[in-house]
Amino acid sequence: MSLSPAFLDELRMRTSLSTLIGRTVKVTKAGREYKACCPFHNEKTPSFTINDEKGFYHCFGCGAHGDAIRWMTDQRGLPFMEAVKELAATAGMDVPAPDPHMAKRAEKAKGLHDVMVAAQALFEEQLGGIEGAEARDYLKRRGISEATRRAFGFGYSADSNGKLKGALTEFGEPMLIEAGLLIDPDASEGEKARKRESYDRFRGRLMLPIRDIRGRVIAFGGRILGQGEPKYLNSPDTPLFDKGRTLYNIDRASPASRQSGRVIVVEGYMDVIALAQAGFGEAVAPLGTALTEHQIQRLWKMVDVPILCFDGDAAGQKAAIRAATRALPLLRPGMSLAFATLPAGQDPDDLIRAEGPVAMEKVLSVAEPLVERLWAHEQNAVPLDTPEQRAALKQRLGAITDAIAHPDVRAHYVQIFRQRYDALFFARQASGGGPRHQRGGGARQGWQRDRRGNWKPPLPPVGSEARAIGVSGMEQRLLRAVLASLLRHPEQIMLHREMLSALHIGDSALAGLLRAMVTASFTQETVETEGLLTILGQGEVYNMAKGMLRADTFTFTPNRMTADSGRVSRDLEEAIRVMAQGPELETALAEATRRAKEDLNEETFAEQQRVHRMKMDHDRRLAELAQSEDIV
Structure with missing residues (x-):
């Protein structure tokens, strides 16, 4: 029986390697990793490390290395399938029934990785050749250094229908099509259509490889250099690439995040690259879609509170709220999002060029917690001048809290929203005269919070008594x-x-x-x-x-x-x-x-x-x- 790479990857992702190993070996936390004395050789000083984020263990003493499945086979002595079945039962997954085609599909996946490696080499070669002059000029104008160009694997796809197809004939058209490198014009029309020639998907574009967490090329993104649409073109979903489950630069940002203690989520490739060149190596980006639930979970494997840094324009802020809303059902203690807003009309590259990395660091340092962003968004959505508009605000806040699945997190959001709602309408400053002058729910002059965190008005002076209620x-x-x-x-x-x-x-x-x-x-x-x-x-x-x-x-x-x-x-x-x-x-x-x-x-x-x-x-x-x- 052969299991699909997708199933095995999902099994590894759902397995906490430190917990698995910790059942038989004493492990201790060491930063974002775990350490232990190696169970494969005798040692007194720990040289055995466990990385939950990448899903592997490694011993610097004897060289033992592997993932959860390898641990079960090498340390526990289980056969491969028994190891998979035991891990799947713990992870709540069903092992697929035997499929005679699985082995062939696994081999095909290996072949697709080979295709992507060859395509990447071709694109890099073309960037350095005569045809890549325009692309090199573009990189120069954008201030992309040679070191950055090499680190991110910039390439160029010739403006030709068959340059790549001709260069990679050894893999055959079907595999190139399945890898997303060629377009089959008859694919959607069935056998009844006259067979037309397949052609290169990427033509006349600056090319960027998209890598998985292990650093393997699984897809490409191409930016048009002249006139044309779309401005950015990504590979389609393939057996290697699912854009909703992938983050650009995840392979480089993951180790960088362990040094900085944060992850920055920006809107696109060039934002990531500009940040990396300025010293912010922990940046990632979704791939042409809104941030998905799986991507949010992936970010939480790196840090507890990723920072979403989108453009200050309407589109950027709309994307931020979409991400905030999508995260609500996933929230759990300690795991949240923060939001940093760039100046209007600027992306990270613009800001860094104009004011330097210090300005970018300043933007990141004042990132808002998720609760602040949600409150500000709903409060500023519409005027709040009438009872009906105020009631609608209360209803919208209720819909937000109802979407939070974790009961403790939901209870805190309910309390915070209730306090701010009351403070907004029942404890307004004289300078405001109306709720639209009170955006943000900050402290009111003379008002204080009681032990429960509720806003209370100024206490009457000593010696005076407030009248009893129930008179009017x-x-x-x-x-x-x-x-x-x-x-x-x-x-x-x-x-x-x-x-x-x-x-x-x-x-x-x-x-x-x-x-x-x-x-x-x-x-x-x-x-x-x-x-x-x-x-x-x-x-x-x-x-x-x-x-x-x-x-x-x-x-x-x-x-x-x-x-x-x-x-x-x-x-x-x-x-x-x-x-x-x-x-x-x-x-x-x-x-x-x-x-x-x-x-x-x-x-x-x-x-x-x-x-x-x-x-x-x-x-x-x-x-x-x-x-x-x-x-x-």
């Missing part, structure tokens, strides 16, 4: 709706216990009901509606609670509470926070007004106006919540 009609309506909802869904009490405990309620009956709820959440493992009523006993508070449970009594988001406990929790938290902010803002406004009267100057007037605007925003939101159709 709006507050009374919202408070009663919240309490009625908590009675019907008591599992929510513990989730909001800290904020509920801090509420100062003027109505003694409502205060008593809330106190009983919070106390029960501390003393009982599970709080249920009937249990709460039992605790209340008979009397005014009990009768009020029974009245709140009547079907015709209004409550807070009753239907959504049954369908989505997470949404209920968020809605309740917002309502409770708004109620708590009202008295505090009134106290802060009174104090700011007092100071302005005592010493009226520009600073005290601005402070009084700032708090006044915050109070107006709060009152507006209170009215929106209290008059919402969700309270029925």
